[in-house]
Amino acid sequence: MIAVAALAAALPVAAVLLLLRLPARDEAAPLSRAVAVSLAIGIGLGLSSYLFLCSLLIFDGTTAAVVVLDAGGLLIAAVVWWRRRIFPTPSLARRSSSPARSQPKKAAWLRQRVPPPWTATDRVLAVAVGLAAIAAAAAFTANVLILPHGEWDAWAIWNLRARALFRARPDWSLALGHHVLHADYPLLLPGVIARLWIYCGEAVTWIPAAVAASYAAALTLLLFGAVAELRGRTAGFIASLCLLGTPVFLRDAPRQYADTPLAFYCLAALALIAVWDRYPERGLSPLVWAGVAAGFAAWTKNEGILFVLCLVVANSALRLAKGTPLAAPRPLLLFALGLLPAAVALAYFKTVWAPTNDLVKQPLTDMIPRAIEPLRYAVILRELGSDSLRSIGLLLVGMVVYATLLGLTADRSTRRVGRYPLLTVALVAVGYGTVYVLMTRNIARYMQLSIDRLVLQLWPSVLFVLFLFLASPSERGAAATETGSPPKRPHSTAATIRQRR
Amino acid sequence: MQLAHPEAWYRRADDVSRWDRRFEPLRTELRGVTTVGYFEAEGRDRSRARAARIYMTRYALAPIDVVPGIDADLVIAMGDVDPARLPRRLHVRRDFGNGLLLLERDRTDRP
Numbered sequence: 001m002i003a004v005a006a007l008a009a010a011l012p013v014a015a016v017l018l019l020l021r022l023p024a025r026d027e028a029a030p031l032s033r034a035v036a037v038s039l040a041i042g043i044g045l046g047l048s049s050y051l052f053l054c055s056l057l058i059f060d061g062t063t064a065a066v067v068v069l070d071a072g073g074l075l076i077a078a079v080v081w082w083r084r085r086i087f088p089t090p091s092l093a094r095r096s097s098s099p100a101r102s103q104p105k106k107a108a109w110l111r112q113r114v115p116p117p118w119t120a121t122d123r124v125l126a127v128a129v130g131l132a133a134i135a136a137a138a139a140f141t142a143n144v145l146i147l148p149h150g151e152w153d154a155w156a157i158w159n160l161r162a163r164a165l166f167r168a169r170p171d172w173s174l175a176l177g178h179h180v181l182h183a184d185y186p187l188l189l190p191g192v193i194a195r196l197w198i199y200c201g202e203a204v205t206w207i208p209a210a211v212a213a214s215y216a217a218a219l220t221l222l223l224f225g226a227v228a229e230l231r232g233r234t235a236g237f238i239a240s241l242c243l244l245g246t247p248v249f250l251r252d253a254p255r256q257y258a259d260t261p262l263a264f265y266c267l268a269a270l271a272l273i274a275v276w277d278r279y280p281e282r283g284l285s286p287l288v289w290a291g292v293a294a295g296f297a298a299w300t301k302n303e304g305i306l307f308v309l310c311l312v313v314a315n316s317a318l319r320l321a322k323g324t325p326l327a328a329p330r331p332l333l334l335f336a337l338g339l340l341p342a343a344v345a346l347a348y349f350k351t352v353w354a355p356t357n358d359l360v361k362q363p364l365t366d367m368i369p370r371a372i373e374p375l376r377y378a379v380i381l382r383e384l385g386s387d388s389l390r391s392i393g394l395l396l397v398g399m400v401v402y403a404t405l406l407g408l409t410a411d412r413s414t415r416r417v418g419r420y421p422l423l424t425v426a427l428v429a430v431g432y433g434t435v436y437v438l439m440t441r442n443i444a445r446y447m448q449l450s451i452d453r454l455v456l457q458l459w460p461s462v463l464f465v466l467f468l469f470l471a472s473p474s475e476r477g478a479a480a481t482e483t484g485s486p487p488k489r490p491h492s493t494a495a496t497i498r499q500r501r
Numbered sequence: 502m503q504l505a506h507p508e509a510w511y512r513r514a515d516d517v518s519r520w521d522r523r524f525e526p527l528r529t530e531l532r533g534v535t536t537v538g539y540f541e542a543e544g545r546d547r548s549r550a551r552a553a554r555i556y557m558t559r560y561a562l563a564p565i566d567v568v569p570g571i572d573a574d575l576v577i578a579m580g581d582v583d584p585a586r587l588p589r590r591l592h593v594r595r596d597f598g599n600g601l602l603l604l605e606r607d608r609t610d611r612p
Contacts, residue, residue: 149517149560156556160563168564174535175564181556205518 001200005207008199009214011070012051013044015077020289023085031275031286034225034236039272039289041218042264045211046296046342047073049191052198053345060170066198116233121473125237132244133220136253140216143254144209150256156181158258159208161190166197176353184354186346188300189258208256216253219264220244223460226271227467230278230414235472239463242399248391248456258301259453265297266307266428267460270421273311274468276331277417284334291338299342302357303432303457308339310427314420359439367438376437383447391455399466406471418468425461517557524561526597531575536566538573540588540604542580554579571604578602 017040020031031039051069052061059065149155157180164175165187176183189211196207220240228236243249253260272290276282294311297304319327370376388396409415432454440446531537539555558577559567567577571588580600584593587604594605 147515147517149515149521152553152556155517155560160556160560163560164564174566177566179559179566179568 001204004199005196005210008070008196009045009048009210011074012048013040015074016040016044016047018074018077018081022081032225032229034221035229035271035275036225038218038222038225039268039293041214042222042261042268043289043292043296045192045214045261046188046265046292046299048195049188049299050341050345052191052195053187056165056169056172061165061172061198062170063198066195116474119234119474122233122237125234125241129224129237129241129244132241136216136244136250137213139250140213140254144206147254148205148209150208150212150254153181153258154208154256157185158189159193159256161187162193162197162208163203165190165194166203169198182358184350184357185258185301186299186304186349186354188296189261209254212253212256212260215261215264216249219260219267219460222264222267222271223463226267226275226464229271229275230417231409231467231472232474234474235467235470238402238473239467242395242463243460245395246391246459247393247395248452248459252453252456257453259456262297262300262304262307263457263460265293265300265304266457267464268293269297269307269311270424270461271464273335274417274421274464277420278413284331287331287334288338291335291340292342293338294335295339295342295346298346303428303454305346306431306435307424307428310424310431314423314427317423318420359435362438370438376443379443380433380436380447383444383451387447387451387455391452392459403466403470406473408469409471409475411475414468418465421461421468422465425458425465428458516553517560520554520557521561523597523599523601524558527577527601527603528562528565530595530603531562531565534565534575536568536573537562538571538576538604539567539569540571540576540578540582542578542582574606576604576606578604 017036020036020040048070051073052066055061055065055069150159160180161175164180165172168175192211193208196211197203200207220243223243224236224240226236227239249260269290272286272293276284276286276290294304294308298308315332436443436447539558541551541554555567555569558579571591575594576591578587578601582600582602584596584602587593590607591604592607594603596602
């Protein structure tokens with residue numbers, strides 16, 4: 001049964017990996033191996049949920065239909081991969097820019113792409129990450145053995161929905177007209193689990209736990225890969241070490257909630273946009289994948305819909321700030337293309353099956369007095385502060401020390417790239433705060449039940465943004481080597497203020 | 502052996518697993534049923550534990566829609582329910598023991 005489940009999970013993951021690792025039209029691979037593998041796991045699982053929904057809608061979710069759709073997806077990906085291998089064509093980037101301009105830029109980029117040799121620090125950090133990963137896996141296994149069905153929201157929402165979808169076939173609509181907590185939540189996670197149960201032939205308990213472990217591992221690998229891609233390997237190791245040392249991450253993964261998958265898709269979208277922004281010579285494919293990841297974020301949880309809205313608002317705000325609101329629409333269109341399949345599924349689910357959202361159905365006469373009550377804002381800040389200490393713990397102190405020692409990066413292009421994810425994360429946080437203000441009378445109780453999960457949804461993206469803006473240890477070492485003097489902070493906060501004066 | 506049957510090599514003692522095992526015969530009894538009522542004897546404990554029980558029941562019986570109240574033709578009764586003092590026009594269809602009963606609406610009372 002384990003082999004069957006592994007094969008079932010491998011089909012969509014392999015399809016996405018083939019598409020992500022298409023033979024390059026240029027000399028360089030499009031994405032690093034760590035980023036590609038982590039994206040293949042997360043986006044592959046999301047794709048499997050999407051194909052499962054298609055099998056429900058078209059064929060009532062019969063086992064044969066599920067298998068045929070999965071195999072079809074892999075076949076299409078293999079044909080695209082094979083075609084690219086046999087018939088390489090000029091890249092979009094090469095066609096869209098003049099050769100005289102693009103060649104020197106590409107040569108510079110290719111020089112950057114040659115991975116630097118491993119330093120002693122890298123080796124030490126790699127061992128530390130390995131040990132932290134083993135400890136995290138052991139904690140995960142122990143928790144799953146104690147609570148194999150996960151915690152409250154797992155068996156009251158996600159695994160319950162998955163069981164209902166799996167057992168109700170062919171009358172799967174019974175599963176959606178159910179009295180379930182938050183029945184308006186989308187179906188990515190229940191779809192992933194139910195599809196694997198179909199392959200296994202029964203609703204075995206370890207499948208949701210295995211899915212939770214896959215997302216947690218993919219999230220850690222993605223953070224490492226994305227930071228390493230933009231800020232170097234050393235920074236990537238430190239970022240993933242920070243995530244593996246975050247108490248809320250270690251607590252949430254074995255709970256089998258949807259917050260770790262949502263955190264994965266948010267980080268994937270932001271990281272892919274940042275990679276495209278930093279290395280436009282690679283072409284526009286990261287933007288399509290960013291759209292896919294953002295779509296899956298919305299298809300995971302309602303907070304993902306807020307995330308997509310914030311992506312759009314942040315993009316519009318930055319374009320307006322630059323005075324070019326309508327320039328270069330093509331990247332936006334490609335992002336929208338990636339977003340489209342999940343958006344269609346979400347629109348269908350929300351209009352046909354989902355009841356009205358708890359926030360939306362509240363009368364304005366209830367919400368306005370809440371919005372103008374100052375005490376509620378104070379409660380939000382207090383709860384956020386106390387929960388941040390609980391959720392992130394001593395790591396916060398370590399991060400402050402790290403930021404103080406290393407300061408801001410001197411790399412302006414990376415800081416420019418970081419503005420968009422920074423603004424998006426800030427907008428999402430403001431959005432969460434607004435929901436808390438408007439949502440319920442007993443705000444403290446409501447926050448105590450949910451704030452740690454919201455912190456987790458954004459925390460990997462916050463780490464990503466932080467490591468974009470902070471100087472990396474290798475950057476600091478290089479600065480020290482150039483001057484021959486003891487290492488200075490490349491761009492400390494105090495130095496920045498002095499320069500501005 | 503353990504790798505081939507990971508479900509079987511230890512018996513889970515958590516609340517949800519025990520609830521699942523307890524409701525397995527009821528789920529078999531309810532095969533083909535789409536909606537069932539849910540009724541608990543008054544005054545057992547706090548509301549959060551009560552909410553947990555109904556959600557665990559929904560989880561154990563999925564995809565059957567478990568609706569609080571006694572309006573459905575079949576009703577799950579939990580706790581110290583005295584069969585002699587059941588709500589009007591409901592009778593015990595099967596007693597699963599340990600405070601779990603399946604009640605059925607009298608045929609004369611059905612629409």
